[in-house]
Amino acid sequence: MSPSASRPKKALRAPIQPRNDEGAGRAQLILERVFDERVLDETEGARPARWLRELNPEQRAAVLHDGPPVVVVAGAGSGKTKTLTARVARLIDDGTAPERILLLTFTRRAAQEMLARAERIAGPGATHRVWGGTFHAVANRLLRIYGRALSLPPNFTVMDASDSADLMDFVRGEQRRGEGQTRFPRKETLAAIYSAMVNRNEKLGRVLDGHFPWCAGEITGIRAIFESYTKRKREQVVLDYDDLLLYWRALTETPQASATLTGLFDHVLVDEYQDTNTLQADILEGMHRPGAGLMVVGDDAQAIYSFRAASVANILNFSARFPGASVLKLEHNYRSTPPILDASNALMEQATRAYGKELWSTRAGDRRTRLVTCLDEAQQSDAVCRRVLEQREEGMPLKSQAVLFRTGHHSSLLEVELARRNIPFVKFGGLKFMEAAHVKDLLAFLRILENPFDEVCWFRVLRLLEGIGPASARRVMEALGVRAGGRPAPFGTTPITRLDQEQPPVPAAARRQFDDFCAVITDCALGAGDAPKPAVCIERIGPLYKEIVERLYDSPDSRWADIEQLGVIAGGYATTERFVSDLTLDPPASTGDLAGSPLLDDDYLVLSTIHSAKGCEWDAVYIIHAADGMIPSDMALGDEDGLDEERRVLYVAMTRARDVLEIYTPLRYYHRRTGLDDAHGYAQVSRFLTQDVKELCESVSLTDEPADRVVQMDGERSGVDALLTRLWAG
DNA sequence: AATATCCGTATTTTT
DNA sequence: TACGGATATT
Numbered sequence: 001m002s003p004s005a006s007r008p009k010k011a012l013r014a015p016i017q018p019r020n021d022e023g024a025g026r027a028q029l030i031l032e033r034v035f036d037e038r039v040l041d042e043t044e045g046a047r048p049a050r051w052l053r054e055l056n057p058e059q060r061a062a063v064l065h066d067g068p069p070v071v072v073v074a075g076a077g078s079g080k081t082k083t084l085t086a087r088v089a090r091l092i093d094d095g096t097a098p099e100r101i102l103l104l105t106f107t108r109r110a111a112q113e114m115l116a117r118a119e120r121i122a123g124p125g126a127t128h129r130v131w132g133g134t135f136h137a138v139a140n141r142l143l144r145i146y147g148r149a150l151s152l153p154p155n156f157t158v159m160d161a162s163d164s165a166d167l168m169d170f171v172r173g174e175q176r177r178g179e180g181q182t183r184f185p186r187k188e189t190l191a192a193i194y195s196a197m198v199n200r201n202e203k204l205g206r207v208l209d210g211h212f213p214w215c216a217g218e219i220t221g222i223r224a225i226f227e228s229y230t231k232r233k234r235e236q237v238v239l240d241y242d243d244l245l246l247y248w249r250a251l252t253e254t255p256q257a258s259a260t261l262t263g264l265f266d267h268v269l270v271d272e273y274q275d276t277n278t279l280q281a282d283i284l285e286g287m288h289r290p291g292a293g294l295m296v297v298g299d300d301a302q303a304i305y306s307f308r309a310a311s312v313a314n315i316l317n318f319s320a321r322f323p324g325a326s327v328l329k330l331e332h333n334y335r336s337t338p339p340i341l342d343a344s345n346a347l348m349e350q351a352t353r354a355y356g357k358e359l360w361s362t363r364a365g366d367r368r369t370r371l372v373t374c375l376d377e378a379q380q381s382d383a384v385c386r387r388v389l390e391q392r393e394e395g396m397p398l399k400s401q402a403v404l405f406r407t408g409h410h411s412s413l414l415e416v417e418l419a420r421r422n423i424p425f426v427k428f429g430g431l432k433f434m435e436a437a438h439v440k441d442l443l444a445f446l447r448i449l450e451n452p453f454d455e456v457c458w459f460r461v462l463r464l465l466e467g468i469g470p471a472s473a474r475r476v477m478e479a480l481g482v483r484a485g486g487r488p489a490p491f492g493t494t495p496i497t498r499l500d501q502e503q504p505p506v507p508a509a510a511r512r513q514f515d516d517f518c519a520v521i522t523d524c525a526l527g528a529g530d531a532p533k534p535a536v537c538i539e540r541i542g543p544l545y546k547e548i549v550e551r552l553y554d555s556p557d558s559r560w561a562d563i564e565q566l567g568v569i570a571g572g573y574a575t576t577e578r579f580v581s582d583l584t585l586d587p588p589a590s591t592g593d594l595a596g597s598p599l600l601d602d603d604y605l606v607l608s609t610i611h612s613a614k615g616c617e618w619d620a621v622y623i624i625h626a627a628d629g630m631i632p633s634d635m636a637l638g639d640e641d642g643l644d645e646e647r648r649v650l651y652v653a654m655t656r657a658r659d660v661l662e663i664y665t666p667l668r669y670y671h672r673r674t675g676l677d678d679a680h681g682y683a684q685v686s687r688f689l690t691q692d693v694k695e696l697c698e699s700v701s702l703t704d705e706p707a708d709r710v711v712q713m714d715g716e717r718s719g720v721d722a723l724l725t726r727l728w729a730g
Numbered sequence: 731a732a733t734a735t736c737c738g739t740a741t742t743t744t745t
Numbered sequence: 746t747a748c749g750g751a752t753a754t755t
Binding site for chain 2: 106107108134135136137160161241242244245304305307308406407408409466467468469470471472507509510584585586587609610611612633635636649
């Protein structure tokens, strides 16, 4: 904020720097000497820790800050993570008990990485007892301990977004909505409306008008479904993602629990604060005890989760919510070269920023961002592959290169091309492993064991059995008393014990497999001691489920391989409860997570959605599909806010790059790839790449290079081949 | 009542 | 694409 004398803004942004880093290196030395003196001055006799010396004055201020709540506005690549980890280490070093520190992050992975780094500073085992994780994961943990204050039993189960959509659907079927003439919102839409309503803390009518206007006419039916949905959840002792936060907030508002909660932590730290919503801000306020430490870190220019009701207002209005809060800024970018940063800054010039800040770099490097226009997607894939290999030849491992894109499927043709050229890669984001039908099936089996009153799981599992459809499934559930709710059934029986006693009615055709099913379930539930291990359960369910997979799904082999993989993962868990809740709160993030480690030993290229790339950095970054309609997504063209967010998405992508940044735009898109025709449309270069931005970049066009014609044909053919392969490989 | 088949359609981003 | 939903068949 205050312009410091040592800030070498203009001087070091000179376009041409010696490649050997000499100039920047010397400046760094001088700066470090300044820090050294300050460490010695301010800590008065205390040993100047080595890690403190590596921080710049602003970072140090954040690390050493004591007193009122503070918001750290940290630009991209400004050492945000470094600062947070150093602060955790410093707090522990100063005598704060680790278990009295709460570190809230955006993903569980981020928490683990940060704590591992803090441990390297603070010493082995020091960070082990720190509370770290996402809001949702921490809520899960707290509610299992203190939930009783809200009469929430500790053995509740958590359901993910698609589970709640399934429950919506179950209720909708029961109420016979959608059978009339007017079309009624589908289950995903219902779940989305519900979630938006909760996270924005807005009335149903307002949410419908504002975000789902085409559903506004069905408000009565929607309300009825929500009512029943909520009731069902309560009866079954199931919490959805939103409930985790709602209950946590409620807990902070409960007189007897409130004091306990605010007394739990001496220091709360929150990462990626720009992507939290008002509900989460409420929670933070509810957890805050006057005098205790609170630090939130974020960058309003990187807010890209408003679709999840995240609100930039949280970070912008931090001082309003926590009066007396101070604001610190980190504006020195250590990541990117000046040309990359200049282009990124130019992009953000288009938006009005509330926390005015200008990032500056002291890195060496004069390579301009390349803006590449391609004929079509095939040429784009081909060009990216070649550049990746070229960089590798120059000594940049695949691992430090990444291809980024707006949506999960934007990489599909590239994946084909990479496979064809034997370039190994790992893809983050857009992976829907947990969404796959067979994975959900197996989890439903396990969750019945965990919570025998879970209607959605029973409904799902029963219908898998041969000869049982919706009608029979509902009848069986009736007979077992699944609907009895969370109330203890007479004589401690559950639907599972009754499975053995009641002989529920099923059609003759279903008899055999239903009996198998009963045997397996009772075996898992009763025959394996108190807490059946998840791996054991999966093994027992195996034969029955294999039969089901082979009957019901295509490509049963690859699906079965997934199930076996799940069995391996389950081997690491002692209880089914832990396994299931871990999987719903922290699903595997990449294809690599699933395949286990063998792939990770190798060098591999990273493919990632821009959202999943948040917080990461690479030497070389290739952004593909930078065409209007992709970035910005044409879903977001409606309003100004949506457009602003899309711009920030591109900004996040650009600022991931250290040395090399290339942005690709295919100009021609084929609509129907299955047909023999070549119906196509023409795209425009993304509207965000304005003249101002272009002037700071090097523009390249591959559209009329005759030499590339051959290569492009090659690329196109490979796309066709992939298509054919898919046809006969099933 | 369950299952097979066909057709149309919509499709971000994630805890 | 792949999935959901509607219709036809067993």
